[in-house]
Amino acid sequence: MSIQKLKYTAIILLILLAACRESTKTSGEQSITVEKDSVLTKTSAVQATDSVKISEQEPFVLTEENAIDFFFNYQKGLPTTKVKVTTSLGSFIVELYDNVPYHKANFIYLTKKGYFNNTMFHRVVKDFIIQGGNADNKETAQKRREIGRYLLPPDTRKGYRHHRGTISMPSSEMDNPHMLASPYEFFIVVTKPGSYHLDGNYTPFGRVIEGMDVVDLINQQPVDDGDWPSKNIYIRKAEIVK
Structure with missing residues (x-):
């Protein structure tokens, strides 16, 4: 090669x-x-x-879309329920009506979540009502954010009237032609024998069965021009009792 x-x-x-x-x-x-x-x-x-x-x-958050279904299921099997509300001026006990299911379930749910603790009776109208469940503190605002934003439908056809001692739910301040209830607040009638002009517009869902003297004492506290008590009246604790 x-x-x-x-x-x-x-x-x-x-x-x-x-x-x-x-x-x-x-x-x-x-x-x-x-x-x-x-x-x-x-x-x-x-x-x-x-x-x-x-x-x-x-975490579960209530909304306009899920609140009704949630409380419909939550109220099933709930026994007749009493709630003790301890305030800075004493305590009283409320018995909730069984046949106003959404409002009863809502109040029990918020009580068990500890929502009412450290809120106030922020509106006192002499010889008319005391209104509670709100406060101008960050804690209350945070609780509302965690629980959710929702309203409840009125339930005024069960025959309950706004007698003295009745606990009822105010309507929302939002644009609200159907008088949907603001779930975080409540009011108690102190008028004798009652404030019947409220019937049909607001939903009674229970009555004070013990401690009405404390409710009257709260109603007697001095207030400013906006019906806000001059001295804060705290709800120390709300709890389910037998």
Whole structure:
């Protein structure tokens, strides 16, 4: 074999060797890419699972859309219920009516959530009503955010009237032609024998059965021009009692 042929042969061998090396390198890169894709897929799956777990752990919040269904189910099987309200001027006990289910369930739910604790009787109208369940503190605003924003439908056809000692629910200050109730507040009638002009517009959902003298004492406190008590009257605690 001539020297020229040997040179050609060597060149051809070098070309073939280089091609083999390039093929091996490309194959290896594809394997790594697939492995990376596989890892990303697993990571995405883990992230998705974590997202589901976070979603499952998010606290329940009441809204206009879910409140009625929630309280319809919540009130099932609730016994006749009494709530003791302890204030900075003494305590009284309210018995809730069984056949006003949404308002009863709402009051029990808020009581068990501790909403009324550290709120106030923020409106006192002499010889008429005391109104509670609100406060100008951050704690109350935070509780409302956590529980939710919703209203309750009126339930005025059960025959209950606004006798003295009746606990009822005010309508919302929002644009509210249907007199939907503001769920976080309540008022108690102190008028003798009652304030019957309220019938049909507001929903009585219980009555004071013990401690009406404390309700009267609250109603006798001095107030400013806006019916806000001159000295804060706190609801220290609301609790379910037998």
